[in-house]
Amino acid sequence: MNVRYILKSRPSGRFSPETFERVQDDLPPLADGQARVKVAYVSLDPAMRGWVSPDTKSYLPPVAIGDTMRSLGIGIVEDSRTDAYSTGDWVTGFTGWTERLDVAPGQLTVVPPTVSMEDYMGVFGLAGATAYHGLVKVGEPKAGETLCVTGAAGSVGSLVGQIGKALGLRVIGIAGTPEKCRWLVDDLGFDAALNYRTDDLDAGLAAFAPDGIDLHFENVGGKPFAAALRHMKAHGRMVMCGFISVYNGDRPDEYPDMTAIIRRRLSLKGFVMTDHFDTYPAIFAELGKLIAAGKLTYRLDVVDGLDQAPVAINKLFEGTNTGKLVVKVVDA
Amino acid sequence: MNVRYILKSRPSGRFSPETFERVQDDLPPLADGQARVKVAYVSLDPAMRGWVSPDTKSYLPPVAIGDTMRSLGIGIVEDSRTDAYSTGDWVTGFTGWTERLDVAPGQLTVVPPTVSMEDYMGVFGLAGATAYHGLVKVGEPKAGETLCVTGAAGSVGSLVGQIGKALGLRVIGIAGTPEKCRWLVDDLGFDAALNYRTDDLDAGLAAFAPDGIDLHFENVGGKPFAAALRHMKAHGRMVMCGFISVYNGDRPDEYPDMTAIIRRRLSLKGFVMTDHFDTYPAIFAELGKLIAAGKLTYRLDVVDGLDQAPVAINKLFEGTNTGKLVVKVVDA
Structure with a gap:
């Protein structure tokens, strides 16, 4: 018997108990040309709110x-009737919220078991690829520039800031709790952190970026984005x-002066x-060097069991997760 | 006696009678190394609202x-005590709201009297430079693409659309009156025009840009910008x-879904x-070719006399000007 969660209805705001339905059914016998995957972890990401919108x-x-x-998600091949996958292979990609799934060649990517599955979820997955590609390829940072990142204690933002530090930037993080701000400065080496709930962002940005922000990395929208816009350098x-602040259809808490x-x-x-799935191997090679040099730290917030996923995903929108939010599905 | 208008106080919303003060005073004798310019026309531009903000x-x-x-503005050198300018030269640049001014070498640019002063104000000035540089250099248009322009009947927007047509684009204009929309389609050759005050912009954009907008040129903000954002192609x-809709400090009539x-x-x-003042000569050469080929039409909205300027400038923010708004200062 396989357990999975299907989309039952489209949420109008946050995900609710009515959004998903637990389904328990038998997988059919494994078809020729396919492989059966046992899912170890699935990732909970803000983008998932958009995926269920019409x-x-x-x-x-x-x-x-x-x-x-x-x-x-990431999983292990349990059984294979295709040359594309061998039993024991680690595979990653769109697994979905399921304990097991059957996949065709090309549907998931085989990854070498050189790091732990937790490393794959925390760094060598969507979060790490997004942080590296966004900062380096889209942002084109130059050493000495001042970088501001919102959602700075999140799975992407925390990596963006650390990659920025490794590249010689001055890094200011904006986050939502004193604990997160302390973590950014004390453990991750950010130059400064501002709490958008309690700090005067204008005063803080004027103090830490007196000449303005050269490069800004936006994860949140609303108030922190509006503040960053006011402090951008020419x-x-x-x-x-x-x-993320408006993915549930909420109106922004502040509109930017565009x-x-x-x-x-x-x-x-x-x-x-x-x-940009094709760029992941090259990105992960770069991230691997930073990990080896001790320049990337991450936190995982692990939720135990697929049955917790429908509720736990809202932690992203409440800002109550501490690190990359993942669900441990089946013991690998 | 020279008449000029000085900034008396910073407006909180629109320009008001208290914003400016009329000053009548004698110019000093022309100093060595300077030239005296009689101002023929000054340009009224939306950007001027920003120039008086702190x-x-x-x-x-x-x-x-x-x-x-x-x-x-544009004017004529009346007297010169520098080799940089000769009596009778046409000069353009930041003249200010004055009948006459004394300038140093480099302060204004000498332009050849090959076209009329009206052409300089309508096409070969800030409006034409902005339209050409913005569309061609910033937008990098490709023939066959769909271009949308807001403020389409304005001094910049009307040129953007016509340059777009000359470059082989499909052009949709968004303007604010039926008369302006007719002018865009019937006289300027736009493929379609939408009235943001009365038309359903979503239905119109879905009809005229079913595959989405490749390139958008924004002059207005608010409702037309929000609509364009909803119809952009990936x-x-x-x-x-x-x-322009928010330059007076008004809140936008619609916030975009960013x-x-x-x-x-x-x-x-x-x-x-x-x-980009250094690029103007090259741009004006390109615009000259389009004019010669009959591909650029413009309208001037001429206000007579500097004393009208403080009130007339608000036509820009009311959308009641018909064409490039200029003030005729002194007969040239």
Whole structure:
């Protein structure tokens, strides 16, 4: 018997108990040309809120009602009837919220078991690829520049700041609790951290970036984004990665003064990492060097069991997760 | 006796009678190394609202209280005590709201009297330079693409659309009256025009740009900008030239859903033309070819006399000007 969660209805705001339905059914006998995967971990990501919205013009088609909920994950091949996968292979990609799934060649990517599955979820997965590609390829940082990152204690933001430090940038993080801010400065080496709930962001940014922000990495939207816009240097660049504060359809807590884009001659670039799966191996090689040099730290927030996923995913939108949020599905 | 208008106080919303003060005084005898210019026309531009705001981080320092109001203009050298200018030269640049001014070498640019002063104000000035540079250099248009321009009947927007047509683009204009929309389609050759006050912009954009907008040129902000964002094609580009709807400090009539920047992987680039004075000669040569080929039409809205300027400038923010708004200062 396999357990999985399907999309039962589209949420109007946050994910609710009515959004998903637990389904328990038998997998059919493994077909020729396929492999059976036991899922070890699935990743809970802010982007998943967009995947269940009905916007057919988005970068991925919406998850259909009745389909297994889409998610990234990592697992082990239990049985194979294709040369593309061997029993014991570690495989990653869109596993979905399921304990087991049968896959065709090319559907998941085989990864070498040179690091732990936890490392794959924390760094060598969507979070690490997004942080590296967004900062380095989209943002084109130069040593000595001042980088500001929002959602700085999140899975992507915390890596962005650390990669920025490794590249010789001054890094300011904006996060949502004193504990997160301390972690950024004391453990991750950020130059400064501001708490957007309690600090005066204008005073803080004026103090830590008196000449303005050269490069900004946006994960949140709303108030921290509006503040960053006010402190951009002329000709500054803004990497637009996430707007988690409004993914549930909430109105932003503050609207930005977009005339700054013109007055300061800014460039803003949006990107989504599912466009760039082909670049992951090269990115992970670079991240591996940083890990080996002791320059990347991450935290995993592990939720135990697929049955916790439908509730735990809202931690992302409440800001209550501490580190990359993942679900441990089946013991690997 | 010379008449000029100085900035008396900073407006909180629109320009008001208290914003400016009429000053009548004698010019000193012309100093050695300077030339005296009689101002024929000054240009009224949306950017002037920003120039009187106290934002010291903007692309130009604010006009100081008590200084002659800053504006672009064109005039004729009446007397010269420098080799840089000869009596009878046509000169353009920041003349300000004054009948006459004394200038040093380099302060204004000598232009050949090969076209009329009206052509300089309508096409071969800030409007033409902004339209050409913004569309061609910032937007990098490709023949066959779909271009959307807001403020389409304005001095910049009307040229953007016509240059776009000359480059082989499909062009949709968004303007604010039925008369303006008719002018865009019937006289300027736009493929379609939408009235943002009365038309359903989503239905119109879906009809005229069913595959989405490749390239957008923003002059207005608010509702038309929000609509364009909803209809951008994946990887589309947005040239951010103006946000006239909020220059007076009004709140936008609609806030854009900025998550589209991420979902559609858009790039937005702000620019201001006062950064690029060195490119004007090359741009005007290109515009001259389009004029000669009969591919550029413009309208001037001429206000007679400097005394009308303080009130007439608000036509820009009311959308009641018909064509490039200029003030005829002294008969040339």
